Amino acid sequence: MAWSIADVCRMSGVSSRTLRHYDAIGLLPPAWIAGNGHRHYEEADLLRLQQILLMRELGLGLREIQAVLDSRADPVAVLREHQRRLLGERDRLETLVRTVGRTIAELEEGGKMNKTVKINRPENLFEGFEDESAAAGAETEAEVRERWPEAWEQAREAKQAMTADDQDWWQREVTAQMIRLAEFMAAGVPVDAPKVQAELDIHYAGIRRFWTPNAEAYKGLGQTYVDDPRFRRNYDRIAEGLAVYQRDAMAVYADTLLS
């Protein structure tokens, strides 16, 4: 009762290349190999192949299949883990589908991003703005330290804990959010709109990485964005009036959520 590779192909529907591959990686070695090198399979091999195909249809990788078949892994545990990955992938695709859908809609209606207010993504589209910590370093920082001494201390510690990569990432995040806010402003969205306040949620969460301000302090920070020329220039370099828009949004956020 032995079958040639072609027999197995016909019976199982897999290609001979696949069977050779499975042999090469040790997943399904043939029962014996003839003098001329031809592979020959027996019943037990077919049984094993059936298991392989079953698990393959479930989307398992060959390595995992091998582990299970050589009883080096618990089938149920492997399947559960696999299902978790599948769910994750499905969710990822789900949100991707929606994002793509939104992008299509934007492209179709907006023609190509023609806003009334100019949004500058200036020389440095990613760079954000000239090192905020350094720029604000000299005078503003002294002011902050004076007004909220313990906040200043916390912020210093948190910043110390960031690696250079973290700081780059943080920089990009801040810039990206500024641009998103600028788009809302350009679209005429009022600062108390849920979309805007959702952005402020992110902003507040970001600030909390360094320091957890109360309502008053958060509003004060917003005012600083407008008053301090270094901050203000960074905001207005993205779009005219963005600093004011941000301050107003922060005030609303403070009043509604931080009171």
Next chain:
Amino acid sequence: MAWSIADVCRMSGVSSRTLRHYDAIGLLPPAWIAGNGHRHYEEADLLRLQQILLMRELGLGLREIQAVLDSRADPVAVLREHQRRLLGERDRLETLVRTVGRTIAELEEGGKMNKTVKINRPENLFEGFEDESAAAGAETEAEVRERWPEAWEQAREAKQAMTADDQDWWQREVTAQMIRLAEFMAAGVPVDAPKVQAELDIHYAGIRRFWTPNAEAYKGLGQTYVDDPRFRRNYDRIAEGLAVYQRDAMAVYADTLLS
């Protein structure tokens, strides 16, 4: 206003390896290359990179991104096509998740397929049974030709239209269905259960590839499975009494859906 590769990395968050890759495939060549081979990027390149990253986050392939950016493709059309693929993938994962879930449940409850009735997946797990058309060729076929001459003619034509690969596939399908039915029988599921009748739906659809029997003819075919020793042996080789089970299920199917 030119930036080195490391500058662009810091600003954009992509690795230098990635930028070199994008250069290598022509997706984002640097503005100019210095005498020492160092790449230098300018504002336009950053703009392009931004677009690239945007589309990359949408899950587009680099080739498609390139086509879009070189305006060799319509962005909306590409995105729509992409979304279709995403939806397909999502659905595939969705059904996979369910299938895996069912498999887990089966493994957990069934311990490991301990049925009361033995199901043989004999020497040839895939082969199905000895060439049905050849086995039934001699006498049964003559009988069929006599009783339903035009059916015989249609069947002959349909079978001629199948390639060798098709026939292999068909063989495997038939065997797989027999095994599924045998499992129902082993589990004591009555022939009029919806699950069983759903299988019969598939069986009837399969038969219709060759021939569209009415209720009487379909019941007659079921009886042939029991009476003809060649058919019967094939069925009972899978599990004792399967031929009778199949006949009864076919009779119910004929009475309820083909009358």
Next chain:
DNA sequence: ACTAGGAGTTGACGTTGCGGCAACCGCAAG
């Protein structure tokens, strides 16, 4: 006896989007 054909073999490349490593080069500071 010669030869065509079919079934089988090994080996290597291509697919996607890079990560990681090795080896090398140019330039500035200690």
Next chain:
DNA sequence: CTTGCGGTTGCCGCAACGTCAACTCCTAGT
């Protein structure tokens, strides 16, 4: 003079095979 940084090219690896290419064996037909 050496060290180190920042840059380069080039190649392997990944997952699971598809797709040649080149070659060997065995059988059947002429």
